Amino acid sequence: xxxxxxxxxxxxxxxxxxxxxxxxxxxxxxxxxxxxxxxxxxxxxxxxxxxxxxxxxxxxxxxxxxxxxxxxxxxxxxxxxxxxxxxxxxxxxxxxxxxxxxxxxxxxxxxxxxxxxxxxxxxxxxxxxxxxxxxxxxxxxxxxxxxxxxxxxxxxxxxxxxxxxxxxxxxxxxxxxxxxxxxxxxxxxxxxxxxxxxxxxxxxxxxxxxxxxxxxxxxxxxxxxxxxxxxxxxxxxxxxxxxxxxxxxxxxxxxxxxxxxxxxxxxxxxxxxxxxxxxxxxxxxxxxxxxxxxxxxxxxxxxxxxxxxxxxxxx
Amino acid sequence: xxxxxxxxxxxxxxxxxxxxxxxxxxxxxxxxxxxxxxxxxxxxxxxxxxxxxxxxxxxxxxxxxxxxxxxxxxxxxxxxxxxxxxxxxxxxxxxxxxxxxxxxxxxxxxxxxxxxxxxxxxxxxxxxxxxxxxxxxxxxxxxxxxxxxxxxxxxxxxxxxxxxxxxxxxxxxxxxxxxxxxxxxxxxxxxxxxxxxxxxxxxxxxxxxxxxxxxxxxxxxxxxxxxxxxxxxxxxxxxxxxxxxxxxxxxxxxxxxxxxxxxxxxxxxxxxxxxxxxxxxxxxxxxxxxxxxxxxxxxxxxxxxxxxxxxxxxxxxxxxxxxxxxxxxxxxxxxxxxxxxxxxxxxxxxxxxxxxxxxxxxxxxxxxxxxxxxxxxxxxxxxxxxxxxxxxxxxxxxxxxxxxxxxxxxxxxxxxxxxxxxxxxxxxxxxxxxxxxxxxxxxxxxxxxxxxxxxxxxxxxxxxxxxxxxxxxxxxxxxxxxxxxxxxxxxxxxxxxxx
Numbered sequence: 001x002x003x004x005x006x007x008x009x010x011x012x013x014x015x016x017x018x019x020x021x022x023x024x025x026x027x028x029x030x031x032x033x034x035x036x037x038x039x040x041x042x043x044x045x046x047x048x049x050x051x052x053x054x055x056x057x058x059x060x061x062x063x064x065x066x067x068x069x070x071x072x073x074x075x076x077x078x079x080x081x082x083x084x085x086x087x088x089x090x091x092x093x094x095x096x097x098x099x100x101x102x103x104x105x106x107x108x109x110x111x112x113x114x115x116x117x118x119x120x121x122x123x124x125x126x127x128x129x130x131x132x133x134x135x136x137x138x139x140x141x142x143x144x145x146x147x148x149x150x151x152x153x154x155x156x157x158x159x160x161x162x163x164x165x166x167x168x169x170x171x172x173x174x175x176x177x178x179x180x181x182x183x184x185x186x187x188x189x190x191x192x193x194x195x196x197x198x199x200x201x202x203x204x205x206x207x208x209x210x211x212x213x214x215x216x217x218x219x220x221x222x223x224x225x226x227x228x229x230x231x232x233x234x235x236x237x238x239x240x241x242x243x244x245x246x247x248x249x250x251x252x253x254x255x256x257x258x259x260x261x262x263x264x265x266x267x268x269x270x271x272x273x274x275x276x277x278x279x280x281x282x283x284x285x286x287x288x289x290x291x292x293x294x295x296x297x298x299x300x301x302x303x304x305x306x307x308x309x310x311x312x313x314x315x
Numbered sequence: 316x317x318x319x320x321x322x323x324x325x326x327x328x329x330x331x332x333x334x335x336x337x338x339x340x341x342x343x344x345x346x347x348x349x350x351x352x353x354x355x356x357x358x359x360x361x362x363x364x365x366x367x368x369x370x371x372x373x374x375x376x377x378x379x380x381x382x383x384x385x386x387x388x389x390x391x392x393x394x395x396x397x398x399x400x401x402x403x404x405x406x407x408x409x410x411x412x413x414x415x416x417x418x419x420x421x422x423x424x425x426x427x428x429x430x431x432x433x434x435x436x437x438x439x440x441x442x443x444x445x446x447x448x449x450x451x452x453x454x455x456x457x458x459x460x461x462x463x464x465x466x467x468x469x470x471x472x473x474x475x476x477x478x479x480x481x482x483x484x485x486x487x488x489x490x491x492x493x494x495x496x497x498x499x500x501x502x503x504x505x506x507x508x509x510x511x512x513x514x515x516x517x518x519x520x521x522x523x524x525x526x527x528x529x530x531x532x533x534x535x536x537x538x539x540x541x542x543x544x545x546x547x548x549x550x551x552x553x554x555x556x557x558x559x560x561x562x563x564x565x566x567x568x569x570x571x572x573x574x575x576x577x578x579x580x581x582x583x584x585x586x587x588x589x590x591x592x593x594x595x596x597x598x599x600x601x602x603x604x605x606x607x608x609x610x611x612x613x614x615x616x617x618x619x620x621x622x623x624x625x626x627x628x629x630x631x632x633x634x635x636x637x638x639x640x641x642x643x644x645x646x647x648x649x650x651x652x653x654x655x656x657x658x659x660x661x662x663x664x665x666x667x668x669x670x671x672x673x674x675x676x677x678x679x680x681x682x683x684x685x686x687x688x689x690x691x692x693x694x695x696x697x698x699x700x701x702x703x704x705x706x707x708x709x710x711x712x713x714x715x716x717x718x719x720x721x722x723x724x725x726x727x728x729x730x731x732x733x734x735x736x737x738x739x740x741x742x743x744x745x746x747x748x749x750x751x752x753x754x755x756x757x758x759x760x761x762x763x764x765x766x767x768x769x770x771x772x773x774x775x776x777x778x779x780x781x782x783x784x785x786x787x788x789x790x791x792x793x794x795x796x797x798x799x800x801x802x803x804x805x806x807x808x809x810x811x812x813x814x
Contacts, residue, residue: 032702036710038349041723042357042438043710044734050433082349083506084491090506145538152542165543169341169509169530260536263543265507273507276671277349278702 117201139195166263366804380801575799
């Protein structure tokens with residue numbers, strides 16, 4: 001177990017290094033640089049060079065790369081060019097908005113979709129199944145920016161619920177408003193994610209129910225409830241856990257659409273802003289944090305596998 | 316008797332002031348600036364927030380675009396137009412408590428005219444090039460000596476980059492939290508969310524401002540802005556409102572929609588130094604092929620003003636050239652045929668659009684559709700992000716056709732700069748601009764500027780598609796909203812909330 005974890009840790013470090021290096025390279029290759037973007041319509045070659053010098057961007061790329069690593073190894077992710085503030089502060093701000101949205105909506109989505117998916121699988125082919133599956137399909141195809149706007153219109157404009165349409169300017173220093181501002185984004189993400197998960201759970205349970213061991217369990221006279229909850233569900237959970245893990249990492253960035261609609265300063269919007277500004281320290285920082293999350297979540301998923309499926313062992 | 320009337324009026328006014336004082340106003344803006352000191356970066360958004368609200372200069376431009384006193388009470392210009400003497404307001408304090416005096420002005424303009432931008436961190440030193448010296452005979456007098464007369468000198472002093480901060484203030488601090496003398500203090504920049512201003516209790520004009528607090532909220536998405544306004548989370552959509560949302564809000568009595576011509580021209584630029592647009596026949600063909608009325612109707616639902624050169628109707632010395640090229644597709648095809656393009660050999664070029672600008676993007680797409688309709692033109696639309704656009708199209712002039720809004724007032728002089736991304740090199744225009752700038756006679760100066768507008772239209776340098784509308788909306792209880800203003804800033808000092 002410990003040697004397995006050590007190996008995983010080494011792989012994780014290599015992943016982080018590779019991801020950040022690739023991103024650094026990509027930012028060098030794509031057109032545009034922070035100085036000319038800051039100068040905007042005031043940009044000309046001479047002034048760009050002057051601002052680059054002021055921002056320390058005139059150093060050769062290799063030197064900047066090594067300097068960044070020297071800092072990162074000591075836990076200093078540098079300073080954002082676009083925001084003139086520490087990268088760490090900006091990422092923490094982004095995560096403080098995005099993490100609650102992602103965690104709560106995945107939690108809610110699981111709570112909604114597992115019972116519905118199991119129900120649909122048990123009554124496969126019935127009107128109930130058709131109803132649930134169709135609703136799920138609808139939830140998948142409806143774009144979340146549209147759903148978000150409809151939620152705003154329905155809950156805030158029509159029903160006049162005391163929910164803000166955007167994150168308060170004081171952020172978490174205004175905790176009540178900040179929390180309320182996350183309600184509709186969480187609902188929006190929950191809707192699209194549970195739609196996906198319902199179909200996953202249904203398919204997975206259906207497949208397990210056709211397995212030999214389920215037939216055996218039924219043949220030896222076990223009650224259907226026991227067959228389902230003791231034998232089938234635990235096995236059906238494997239692919240669902242994998243998808244949940246993937247969804248989590250993906251949503252950290254992919255929530256950007258919902259963040260735009262609801263004016264949330266989350267990690268998705270931050271990464272978009274960082275890339276648009278060619279703010280390489282900020283982009284690098286986000287990529288490292290994101291890669292770290294992905295590695296961590298994958299590790300948790302793998303460990304869950306061992307728990308769920310006795311055939312998997314990391315000893 | 317008059318005295319009694321005066322006192323009655325005074326008391327009445329006082330009552331009105333007392334009633335309308337206070338409250339928080341939240342204003343939605345489309346983009347978040349990188350810095351908040353206009354001397355350190357260009358960008359219309361910086362000025363919208365801080366100009367005259369936080370940072371002030373010697374003079375300012377009011378909503379009508381007139382140059383009026385700000386930190387200077389009055390000024391005198393010598394007969395030679397070479398010496399400007401400003402008398403400063405006394406007793407003015409910066410938001411950090413330091414007193415404002417002539418030394419701050421001298422420090423500011425010595426920094427502004429420093430050609431070494433790496434040292435000064437100041438953009439556009441070239442516009443201050445004519446300043447030979449700036450001195451302070453005493454603490455409330457400043458004298459500028461110019462190397463040659465400059466018709467635009469007061470205009471230059473009214474620019475956002477000419478605003479003045481405390482001389483001891485570090486640029487790095489001023490950049491993220493500007494300190495000035497305006498009616499509002501800059502309190503905080505919440506990255507990714509917004510900016511907060513609060514009333515400057517020590518403002519030198521008594522009773523102003525009315526509002527306690529102003530929040531600028533960055534909401535990039537037009538639909539999100541509309542939702543926030545209807546839900547009551549914001550009070551104002553300040554600019555770049557989507558025309559279809561304007562129509563929705565215009566039907567709702569709770570809101571007021573404002574629109575008008577500002578100083579922004581949507582310029583479809585053609586690279587005059589490169590094929591195919593180095594041929595004046597091709598450029599003229601483009602002018603005849605564009606139906607500007609239809610463009611305004613279809614892309615902007617009627618919001619927008621037809622123009623024919625690089626100037627908006629509200630600006631001084633405006634020459635109406637909107638009918639210079641009447642829509643005439645046959646004429647366009649004929650000119651293109653002369654240049655060697657026809658149905659067998661159509662004119663093909665790339666039209667670069669910057670993704671971040673909603674107005675320009677839709678105008679560009681509609682324009683491309685009109686050109687394609689000729690049957691002898693094939694437009695290849697390429698959408699890039701602003702970072703790519705600024706480096707490729709703007710700095711390196713590596714483009715054929717592109718479109719962007721030029722927001723700054725009085726920016727026609729850019730056509731006299733052959734290195735600008737239009738790559739238009741006309742000695743005649745350069746001469747006319749020099750005449751405009753250097754002449755001591757306002758009439759002669761104005762005539763030169765009009766002739767310059769005409770010459771630009773004749774040479775068909777760019778397609779001036781329209782003067783973009785200053786389009787926004789506010790809740791009906793917001794009073795004195797400046798609306799379609801010709802000032803670079805959203806002037807907030809006299810805005811109040813009706814009770």
